[in-house]
Amino acid sequence: MKLIDQRGNHKCHHGHSIGDEFDFDADRGKLCPMAMHTAFPYVDILRYGGNVPNSEDYGKIAFCCPDADVINVFEIDVISN
Incomplete structure (x- = not known):
């Protein structure tokens, strides 16, 4: 996961x-518990070979932290071992 944007009016x-x-x-x-909680369903779907609806690139999805003051935008990218 990578933090790719911050759209809120405050720092994280x-x-x-x-x-x-x-x-x-x-x-x-190390990861904020709110972001971790939001990421979990996406990670779980991707981990088991699923595809997240509306994702343009298989194995990659962006999601936002639920903190409305900060709005961190994370990207999940599947890395094959």
């Missing part, structure tokens, strides 16, 4: 900045 309360990258499984303590 958890300290995230554009360009920050996270491994959903390995960085659980």
Whole structure:
């Protein structure tokens, strides 16, 4: 996951900045709990080979943090091992 945009009027309360990258499984303590909670359904769908509706690129999806003051936009990209 990568933070690709910030659209709110405030800085992230958890300290995230554009360009920050996270491994959903390995960085659980580093990623804001609100973003983690929002990302989970998308990660789960992609992890098991599904495709998220309205995603133009298979294995990639953007989503927003639920904090209306900050509106961090994250992108999830599936990395094959």
